[in-house]
Amino acid sequence: MAPTRSRKTTVPHFNVMVVGFSGVGKTSFVRTLQASLGLNKRDSKFQSGEQASCPLLERTLEPYTVSVETLVDGGEKVALTLIDTPGFNMDYLLDKQVHDILGYIEHQFDLTLAEENKVKRNPKAVDTQVHACLYFVDPKKTDLDDYDIRALTRLAKRVNVIPVIGKSDTLTLAQRNRLKPTLLRSIYNNHKIPIYGMPEEEQDDDDDDNDGDENNDKATKDTKKDETLAEFLQQFDYDQEEDEIQVLIDYLRTIPFTFIACEEDPTTGAPLQMTSATGKQIQLGRDYGWGTIDCQSDDYSDFNKLITVLLCTHRRLLMTETVERYYEQYRTERLMQRRITKMKSMEVNKKFLEDLKRL
Numbered sequence: 001m002a003p004t005r006s007r008k009t010t011v012p013h014f015n016v017m018v019v020g021f022s023g024v025g026k027t028s029f030v031r032t033l034q035a036s037l038g039l040n041k042r043d044s045k046f047q048s049g050e051q052a053s054c055p056l057l058e059r060t061l062e063p064y065t066v067s068v069e070t071l072v073d074g075g076e077k078v079a080l081t082l083i084d085t086p087g088f089n090m091d092y093l094l095d096k097q098v099h100d101i102l103g104y105i106e107h108q109f110d111l112t113l114a115e116e117n118k119v120k121r122n123p124k125a126v127d128t129q130v131h132a133c134l135y136f137v138d139p140k141k142t143d144l145d146d147y148d149i150r151a152l153t154r155l156a157k158r159v160n161v162i163p164v165i166g167k168s169d170t171l172t173l174a175q176r177n178r179l180k181p182t183l184l185r186s187i188y189n190n191h192k193i194p195i196y197g198m199p200e201e202e203q204d205d206d207d208d209d210n211d212g213d214e215n216n217d218k219a220t221k222d223t224k225k226d227e228t229l230a231e232f233l234q235q236f237d238y239d240q241e242e243d244e245i246q247v248l249i250d251y252l253r254t255i256p257f258t259f260i261a262c263e264e265d266p267t268t269g270a271p272l273q274m275t276s277a278t279g280k281q282i283q284l285g286r287d288y289g290w291g292t293i294d295c296q297s298d299d300y301s302d303f304n305k306l307i308t309v310l311l312c313t314h315r316r317l318l319m320t321e322t323v324e325r326y327y328e329q330y331r332t333e334r335l336m337q338r339r340i341t342k343m344k345s346m347e348v349n350k351k352f353l354e355d356l357k358r359l
Contacts, residue, residue: 022087
């Protein structure tokens with residue numbers, strides 16, 4: 001009997017995009033995440049643009065990607081790709097910039113759709129769909145402005161959006177505690193932006209003509225509109241819920257995540273090694289003169305929680321949501337568009353033939 005060849009295990013791909021306005025810490029997040037995963041340089045196979053080959057922190061002028069294989073909980077190997085994008089501008093260019101980002105996301109859907117339509121599919125096809133989009137909010141803002149709302153509303157229709165407050169070391173603890181619920185109220189109550197994990201309103205299938213019932217329904221909806229996300233979560237008995245529900249509750253209790261970038265050597269771009277007042281070695285930190293903080297510590301930011309969400313507790317949920325919600329919705333839209341175009345073409349041809357017969 002001939003020996004069988006062992007099949008190589010396929011490494012799943014997980015793709016994360018970072019977006020936001022200029023100067024909010026997007027590129028710093030990418031570099032800090034690289035450092036936290038033990039990366040010293042970017043994989044040239046996945047680089048694009050001048051920024052990718054520069055060891056120092058510079059303004060991102062064009063999109064580039066960073067990809068690396070990393071181990072997650074349980075020892076599973078995952079190919080993580082980070083997609084950094086140029087910062088938004090608070091002017092008429094915003095809509096075009098968001099359009100370009102959506103174009104990139106939809107192009108990845110088109111690649112999947114083209115692969116599905118092949119008679120013989122490539123078993124080694126790489127999943128390039130964007131599974132999560134980190135939207136960085138400027139910490140100087142006291143709430144989402146019209147530009148944020150426009151960008152978030154459009155992005156949330158195509159990708160799993162996760163809000164992050166960049167450069168949160170510029171906020172006092174009191175400011176951070178005020179900003180988090182304010183942003184959530186804007187997203188959940190005021191504008192109902194369907195970012196990742198947000199509970200959706202239940203739709204009633206039955207139409208009731210009773211005036212009393214209509215008034216009751218209106219009162220119920222008004223009550224729900226005023227109900228904060230924290231109040232909504234209080235209805236759950238955390239200890240009695242299933243694991244999947246628990247991780248969603250933990251996520252919703254944390255968003256928007258806060259982030260503090262590590263301090264880098266101005267000549268090499270490498271993270272500075274420093275020591276705390278207690279003598280503890282800090283691999284990724286910032287020295288403020290009055291003291292040193294560990295950027296990976298939960299006492300100062302949600303960086304570790306965010307990485308856990310992306311690579312461990314929510315990775316499969318994000319990938320499933322991307323396929324079952326966003327890709328399927330896009331696929332349906334494209335197929336319907338093709339069908340309508342084909343029908344219009346048939347009508348034009350039919351009219352053309354009728355005109356020829358009249359001649």
